Amino acid sequence: MTLESNKTLGGVGAILAAIPGVSVVGIILMLIALKGLSENYNEQGIFKNALYGVIFCIVAGIAAVVVMSGSFLLGGITAPAFGPGSALFFAGGIIIGVVVLFIFYLLGAIFFKKSFDILSVKSGEKMFSTAGLLLLVGAILTIILVGFAVMFVAWILAAVAFFS
Numbered sequence: 001m002t003l004e005s006n007k008t009l010g011g012v013g014a015i016l017a018a019i020p021g022v023s024v025v026g027i028i029l030m031l032i033a034l035k036g037l038s039e040n041y042n043e044q045g046i047f048k049n050a051l052y053g054v055i056f057c058i059v060a061g062i063a064a065v066v067v068m069s070g071s072f073l074l075g076g077i078t079a080p081a082f083g084p085g086s087a088l089f090f091a092g093g094i095i096i097g098v099v100v101l102f103i104f105y106l107l108g109a110i111f112f113k114k115s116f117d118i119l120s121v122k123s124g125e126k127m128f129s130t131a132g133l134l135l136l137v138g139a140i141l142t143i144i145l146v147g148f149a150v151m152f153v154a155w156i157l158a159a160v161a162f163f164s
Helices: 003-017 023-040 045-078 084-123 127-144 147-163
Strands: none
Touching: 003 023, 003 147, 023 045, 023 084, 023 147, 045 084, 084 127, 127 147
């Protein structure tokens, strides 16, 4: 694909990535665009880092579900009756699941930032670097829920950078 078609595909992907419900489609489109851009700029780090970022985000979701489900199942099997002890066990499982989710999601954001930083240098579009930084800050702030709004802004900035 041409440089322009990769940028357009990346812009559409970034917009869709900002919209819950279709964000998976947006991430896939953006990965395809980043693969093309990494070939256009002859820099494989653009695609590899983004791919690692996506993989870490997928692992985050799977690991959190496994940890939380495990605590619910184990707590349900081992607790003779629902009481304060089993409620504490369930809460502990949820907290551990959220921490696991946060750590892997943060790792994913670090790799996306690396990808956007390389793309910023290669393309000369500084807004990619800003979008990457906002993704990282947003991932850090997700622990207090403000980060989701920051990440929304980051994906919009990434779209603007792709279309620039």
